[in-house]
Amino acid sequence: MSLRSRVAALVTVLIVAVAGAGAYVWNVRRDQARTVAAAPPVPPGADLATVRAQPHLVFRNTALGAGYGKVAVVPLTAPDGPRTLTPASCERVYATAADAICIAADRGLVTTYQARLLGPSWTPFRELPLTGIPSRARLSRNGTLAATTTFVFGDSYANPGQFSTRTVVTRVDGEVVGDIEKFTLTVDGKVVTAADKNLWGVTFLDHDRFYATAASGARTWLVEGSLSARTVTALHDDVECPSLSPDRTRVAFKKHGDLPAGRWRLAVYDLRTGAETLLAETRSVDDQVEWLDDRTVVYGLPRETAGTASSDVWRVPADGTGQPRLLIHDAWSPAVVRGEEGS
Numbered sequence: 001m002s003l004r005s006r007v008a009a010l011v012t013v014l015i016v017a018v019a020g021a022g023a024y025v026w027n028v029r030r031d032q033a034r035t036v037a038a039a040p041p042v043p044p045g046a047d048l049a050t051v052r053a054q055p056h057l058v059f060r061n062t063a064l065g066a067g068y069g070k071v072a073v074v075p076l077t078a079p080d081g082p083r084t085l086t087p088a089s090c091e092r093v094y095a096t097a098a099d100a101i102c103i104a105a106d107r108g109l110v111t112t113y114q115a116r117l118l119g120p121s122w123t124p125f126r127e128l129p130l131t132g133i134p135s136r137a138r139l140s141r142n143g144t145l146a147a148t149t150t151f152v153f154g155d156s157y158a159n160p161g162q163f164s165t166r167t168v169v170t171r172v173d174g175e176v177v178g179d180i181e182k183f184t185l186t187v188d189g190k191v192v193t194a195a196d197k198n199l200w201g202v203t204f205l206d207h208d209r210f211y212a213t214a215a216s217g218a219r220t221w222l223v224e225g226s227l228s229a230r231t232v233t234a235l236h237d238d239v240e241c242p243s244l245s246p247d248r249t250r251v252a253f254k255k256h257g258d259l260p261a262g263r264w265r266l267a268v269y270d271l272r273t274g275a276e277t278l279l280a281e282t283r284s285v286d287d288q289v290e291w292l293d294d295r296t297v298v299y300g301l302p303r304e305t306a307g308t309a310s311s312d313v314w315r316v317p318a319d320g321t322g323q324p325r326l327l328i329h330d331a332w333s334p335a336v337v338r339g340e341e342g343s
Contacts, residue, residue, distance in 0.1 A: 045084035051075055055338045058095040061085060062310040063330035071122065079328050086122035095335045098143030099172065103134045115148050117172055126174055131166045136241065136288050140204035146170050147202035165200040167212065169227060177227050185214055187234040192216050199232065201241035201288055211242045211251055222251060222269060236269050241288035252289045252297045252318060268318050277320045290334050300332040
């Protein structure tokens with residue numbers, strides 16, 4: 001076969017492959033559109049201004065229908081009642097009384113992601129830097145700092161197919177504070193210089209201090225960090241995706257323990273006493289939980305509904321007692337907004 005014939009054959013194969021991939025994506029979107037169109041309507045809530053004027057929950061709506069993927073808002077007094085949908089569509093969302101952070105996806109042959117800050121009207125006012133596939137997003141209580149965690153591939157220390165993380169803290173005015181992976185990590189009084197150091201899952205304490213997960217080798221730690229000093233110090237072992245309680249005395253997190261790979265158990269760490277408490281939720285939770293109040297944590301759990309990925313938000317006491325209870329049907333990525341956030 002001549003060179004020209006081989007090139008023509010290769011081009012034909014590529015055209016067929018691209019056309020096949022495009023047809024697959026079109027068929028998937030068509031089937032999803034049919035499923036959404038057949039779904040019963042979601043009862044609408046009150047207007048946005050009315051709901052946001054009181055303590056409320058913000059979450060990603062996963063109820064089938066035209067509002068699937070939209071950010072929804074409900075009053076804290078009726079979390080599983082009628083929901084008010086916003087104009088924003090997000091894969092993950094987190095909100096304060098001042099603004100919100102939205103991880104959005106554009107799905108096609110190649111899926112791309114954007115991290116956006118949303119204003120009071122739920123429209124974007126700033127894009128945040130992303131270096132990979134986004135995983136976590138958080139705002140400080142007063143809405144002045146944002147943290148995004150992304151998965152990246154190709155670091156020299158990683159095995160083929162493995163990922164590492166990048167967690168960037170940004171001020172909402174656009175100033176990049178820094179990639180916290182580059183901060184000095186201290187564990188048991190020793191500085192960790194291993195190339196495989198990773199940090200993710202920020203939860204802010206104030207305008208300077210934060211908690212996060214640090215990892216190296218096969219170990220993970222809860223760390224306390226300082227943006228100004230550019231340091232992170234290990235406090236407790238086997239901690240991932242921490243979330244600080246409203247009274248700032250405890251951290252809820254997921255821990256691996258002796259569970260199989262890819263499974264975690266929820267726990268709470270007392271920053272004053274160093275005590276760890278396992279929570280009554282025994283299902284594996286792969287989420288950065290949120291605090292409903294000082295006594296209760298909330299989190300998302302996925303499920304399958306008519307071939308379309310859905311999820312629900314659950315609640316469980318933070319002291320290890322009680323049982324998990326369903327809080328919001330067809331919801332994901334909850335954030336509690338009380339309108340009284342401090343620094």
